[in-house]
Amino acid sequence: xxxxxxxxxxxxxxxxxxxxxxxxxxxxxxxxxxxxxxxxxxxxxxxxxxxxxxxxxxxxxxxxxxxxxxxxxxxxxxxxxxxxxxxxxxxxxxxxxxxxxxxxxxxxxxxxxxxxxxxxxxxxxxxxxxxxxxxxxxxxxxxxxxxxxxxxxxxxxx
Amino acid sequence: xxxxxxxxxxxxxxxxxxxxxxxxxxxxxxxxxxxxxxxxxxxxxxxxxxxxxxxxxxxxxxxxxxxxxxxxxxxxxxxxxxxxxxxxxxxxxxxxxxxxxxxxxxxxxxxxxxxxxxxxxxxxxxxxxxxxxxxxxxxxxxxxxxxxxxxxxxxxxx
DNA sequence: GTTGAAAGTCTTTGCCT
DNA sequence: AGGCAAAGACTTTCAAC
Numbered sequence: 024x025x026x027x028x029x030x031x032x033x034x035x036x037x038x039x040x041x042x043x044x045x046x047x048x049x050x051x052x053x054x055x056x057x058x059x060x061x062x063x064x065x066x067x068x069x070x071x072x073x074x075x076x077x078x079x080x081x082x083x084x085x086x087x088x089x090x091x092x093x094x095x096x097x098x099x100x101x102x103x104x105x106x107x108x109x110x111x112x113x114x115x116x117x118x119x120x121x122x123x124x125x126x127x128x129x130x131x132x133x134x135x136x137x138x139x140x141x142x143x144x145x146x147x148x149x150x151x152x153x154x155x156x157x158x159x160x161x162x163x164x165x166x167x168x169x170x171x172x173x174x175x176x177x178x179x180x181x
Numbered sequence: 182x183x184x185x186x187x188x189x190x191x192x193x194x195x196x197x198x199x200x201x202x203x204x205x206x207x208x209x210x211x212x213x214x215x216x217x218x219x220x221x222x223x224x225x226x227x228x229x230x231x232x233x234x235x236x237x238x239x240x241x242x243x244x245x246x247x248x249x250x251x252x253x254x255x256x257x258x259x260x261x262x263x264x265x266x267x268x269x270x271x272x273x274x275x276x277x278x279x280x281x282x283x284x285x286x287x288x289x290x291x292x293x294x295x296x297x298x299x300x301x302x303x304x305x306x307x308x309x310x311x312x313x314x315x316x317x318x319x320x321x322x323x324x325x326x327x328x329x330x331x332x333x334x335x336x337x338x339x
Numbered sequence: 340g341t342t343g344a345a346a347g348t349c350t351t352t353g354c355c356t
Numbered sequence: 357a358g359g360c361a362a363a364g365a366c367t368t369t370c371a372a373c
Contacts, residue, residue: 027242035238042200042234045348056360061350072242076200076235080193082329084185084230092250092280092287094318107324114330120320122250129250129318133329160252160287162278166265171240171291172272203367214341219368 025070029175030055031063035072036173038064042076087133089140090165093148094126094158102153103127109151115143126158183228187333188213189221193230194331196222200234245291247298248323251306252284252316260311261285267309273301284316 027035033053038044046060053060067073082090097106103121110119110130118131134140140161148157185193191211196202204218211218225231240248255264261279268277268288276289292298298319306315 035236039236039238040233042236046350047348057349058351058361059359062358070242071239073236074239075198075237077237077328078193078197078200078231079233079235080197080329080331081229081232084228085329085331087329090278092278094283103322103324111325117329118326119324120248120250120318121322121324122318122320124316124318125252126318128324129320158283160278160280160282160284162280162287164261164279166261166277166279166286167269168276170235171238171243171245171275173238173243205367215367216342216369217340220340 025066027067027072029178030059031067031072032173032175034060034063035067039170039173042078082133086135088136089134090162091132091134091140092160092162093130093132093144094160095128095130095148095154096156096158097127098153098155100127106151106153110148113143113147115139183224185225185230187336188217189225189230190331190333192218192221193225197328197331200236240291244293246294247292248320249290249292249298250318250320251288251290251302252318253286253288253306253312254314254316255285256311256313258285264309264311268306271301271305273297 030053034049037049037052046057046064050057050060064073095106097103106128107119110116113132115134116130116132120129121127122129132143134143140159144157144159148154188211192207195207195210204215204222208215208218222231253264255261264286265277268274271290273292274288274290278287279285280287290301292301302315302317306312
């Protein structure tokens, strides 16, 4: 996968929170040329360090009033691979993990209102074969949401 | 907050998964001029519909091998406001919700390895006053992670 | 929402360290 | 290998319509 040095990390710290910042400004902040930024961003995309880009949309502006996590219990863990395609069909479902602990899976979804949430939970989720129980954790408040930390490394080592 | 019409929605669908796409291409896909795209994106940023932009970074490339959700139980729900600033100090913690259900809070974090995870759970989290119990849900596999759905609306109504 | 022109930015190529 | 400079191509911005 190739090493990610401190210049890479510096670039990532800047752009991971602002995809539309011009490479000229990134270059100035890093003290290198624009071309260097361009080459490194391109290389990191090829290496799979950077997997994509996007805008963050406020769910409320689209009419989604609630964000909910649901703990899903399966009849058998091995049903995981069969259940995922079914879950994937639910557009409101944005994240889907296979987990250790109390639940077999943890999923995240957005709903327009309580009726919509109930409809997803009862009519859609509970009807999927293999799912024997769900536990609903409604997010009443998002205290914070931020990017993964990007620590600098000791470049002499490694 | 102003209405978001179908052209806005079309734009959002395109750019929310690709922040670096040129507005010229967006304009072509939408069948309008470049300036229209620019005006609308700017307006949506001012309105708070678009709250930011960024690159997605592969956690593994930074040395994070595990993604973990932790259900946190508080002594009293009202301690929430006091606990959040403490949690915010943990850089590996990327998301923090106040929730209904089994837990008082649900948090998401990244760890380099099992030792690192244990250290965050035992040394850091459990030491915060007000936290009486935690339940760890390690993500063994991320089946999918995608953007919130952006439905088109019936523009005659509303 | 559109057009057109001016200002600024990105991307490529070849060169240098 | 990796960083740099310059040129042409492309975008963004700002008018007036």
